[in-house]
Amino acid sequence: MSRSHLLRAGTVVAALALGAAACGGGSSGSKAPKTTGVAAAYNAAVNGVVNASSKKGGTLNYVAASDFDSLDPARTYYAYSWNFQRIYQRTLMMFQTKPGAEGAQVTSDLATAPGVVTNSGKTVTYKLRDGITFEDGTAITSADIKYALERSFAEDVINGGPGATYLKPVLVGGTAYKGPYKDKAGLASIKTPDTKTISFDLVKPFSDFDYLMALPISTPVPQKKDTGARYQFHPVASGPYKIDTYQPNKLLKLVRNDKWNAASDPNRKALPDQIILTEGLQSDDMDARLLNGSADLEIEGTGVQPTAVSKILTNPELKKAADDPSTGFTRYISIQEKVAPFDNIHCRKAVQYAADKVALQFARGGPIAGGDFAGQMMPPTLPAYKQFDAYPSGPDHKGDLTKAKDELKLCGKPSGFTTKIATTNKGKGPKVAVALQQGLARVGIKADIIQVDSSTYYSGFIGVPDNVHKRGLGLAVAGWGPDFPTEYGFFESIVDGRAIKQQGNSNYSEFNDPTVNSLIDQAQATSDVAKRNDLWNQIDHKVMDGADYLPFVADKALDYRAPRLSNVYITGAFGMYDYVNIGIA
């Protein structure tokens, strides 16, 4: 999956967490010491604020290769779109506007504080701030947020977003509710006792609920301005900016929203006077604009192209304005345990040892543009991350062929076997497949490459277990990043055996270990952070023990920030620059 593309949803909540009150988020924006700025240097924005400033004015010029999937807050699923919407839309909760790991924690936005959990975890209540308004000056009420959340349930009109997936199994009556267009009565489990209070009745305690409310789905939508599927062409702003012009795939221009009340918004600085996003550009063209100063940022956050990588890394001045952050994605090969001979764990282990990780890393673009070697599924951006290498592939990372052959013998296939590698037909997928193929060939594992168009690869090809079995797709090239930056948001869809689906499955290998399933439940029910992290570490190890997953790279991207920008930093929530507070120095 391409990084600019969806943060693969998955049905995270399909079989839901029993966890109690453990709120993963920091409670407010005020507990951390005031971040001081750092000077511009290579990787300076990964953990610090470059050019900290409160100077207002000017025009930011952003560029993007393609258009957003949607500007409708309930329909968008691209990571960079979620990040970008925070500039002009407010949500109940939001990711903190802070660099690094702190940016992956939630704080209150429209709400005065994180959700108050009562009724033994089954009721969450938020109070709204004073002075919050839409761009036309009308006050935002709890009914606007209730209505916005209800829209997500109308999957026939409001499709594409994460709302239905996450909310349906969590809210009481969610699975039967059809959305506000068909069911005027609304969803009874979202209560608005007064205009300043909103509360939710949950089926079970859900510790990541504040994270759910930090997704764009909780952006208020005024019912009388809602045009259904066409709302995406002019969504009503609630933050410091509003949409002035939107020409899909060409241009998006944001100007100041004079109705926004700065006193009601402690998170946003609102520095530039306007923000112009030019869309539909070629990647190399965007890089050229970036390096010559006519563009400030590439908002898709996928990193620059090889040409620009070489220019940036060979020029100290340019390098000072570049960062190489972890994006939170793990690139891996999924080994399908229902496809022979991978029903035998030793055959899976043979693949783990035989793979040439250098070749795989190079296929992703090398250590800078591709990422670091990975020996585990959990990405280094998550709090519980503790590095280990489950199947060491030799000192040079080119594979441990002796161990691979031993495993082949144990599997009863000493001279190897034949299998298939599924991949997309564009981008880096085929290169990864070829790199895997040549690595496995060294121990006699002969793999044929099956290419499928990128648009159907995940949802309709390897995401359909029947198809995987029928075609004998023993190996599949894949990538995974969390929908929201918690261990649960990362692991649930891919390792919880109870969440395997017959369509749109994300657990391609059909990994289903009862121990892991119960550990996930335990982790969600543990409120002590250290204990919970320890449980997630155990899960990380158990998953690797099953040998269904062959992670090879913890994704990185080389990003470039224009030197004139102020308040630039990478947010841990998205692994890209935080667009909320960038200004012009």
Add this chain to the structure above:
Amino acid sequence: MTAPLDVDSSATTATPEAVLRGQKAKSIEGRSLGQIAWMRLKRDKVALGGFVVIVVLILMAVLAPVLVKLFGHPPDEFHQDLIDPTFQVPKGKFGGISSSYLLGIEPGNGRDVFSRIVYGARISLLVAFLATFVSVGIGTVLGVTAGFFGGWIDGLISRVMDILLAFPLLLFAIGLGAVLQSGNGLLGLSGTSLSVAVLVFIIGFFNWPYIGRIVRGQTLSLREKEFVDAARSLGATNAHILFKQLLPNLVAPVLVYSTLIIPSNILFEAALSFLGVGVRPPTPSWGSMLSDAVATYSIDPTFMVVPGTALFITVLAFNLLGDGLRDALDPKAGR
């Protein structure tokens, strides 16, 4: 015993002619169309150059394993030690060209470009020739049928041709290629042979209407010619007229057209491989090499120039030969 005398006498009268024939046999002997064409072609140095290049290319494709053994490395072998890890490009100058890597190495994985070009020629030429064979075969048969029989048969075949010509071929090929190749194998084929078969089918099947139309037009005018009328009045069957009278006269245009669609088929295969629906990796193909080169063209231009040049030379050679053939085979040509 009169017979010998008779023979003798006739022999004597024939003597002068025989003598004459012996002296100037060469200048008088009738030359077939083929011989005339060959003579004309021999005089056309440009076309001959194209022919030589094609022969060399075919030899290169046939002898690929030998050439690679002598001058290169296995085409799928990785040489990552020769790649700069940071920039992912070959360490040496000009794409890593050296005495052991004649045309440099591929960025990212270090495969030998020379070997991949040589093996890539196999795919390019095989697909182009087979596809041409398919479209010429179908086109000739259906074109002759339509032109000769006329009536509803002509109407039907012509409409089919119109429909196929109206197909957005490239889009269709991308879709079909993707679907057929993601399959579990087809008609007992799998892997590279399946890819080649799919490409040949797509390119060959959808290109026949072009040649079909030409053949139909030629047949329409030929069937009204006097020699056809003569044959018919002598009681010749349709089959005789088709195969003995018409087909020999169609050889020239079909041959010329074939040499001209081979290069366009080579380009079409390259385009499909470029778009990711050609031969499946790791089988080398010039089109997929070009596609891979796009990402690094400005830091490692060699990797784009090499397959581009190979493609350019091949297509140019076929076009030059085709032009020469057309001039040589056309009795009305100026030369």
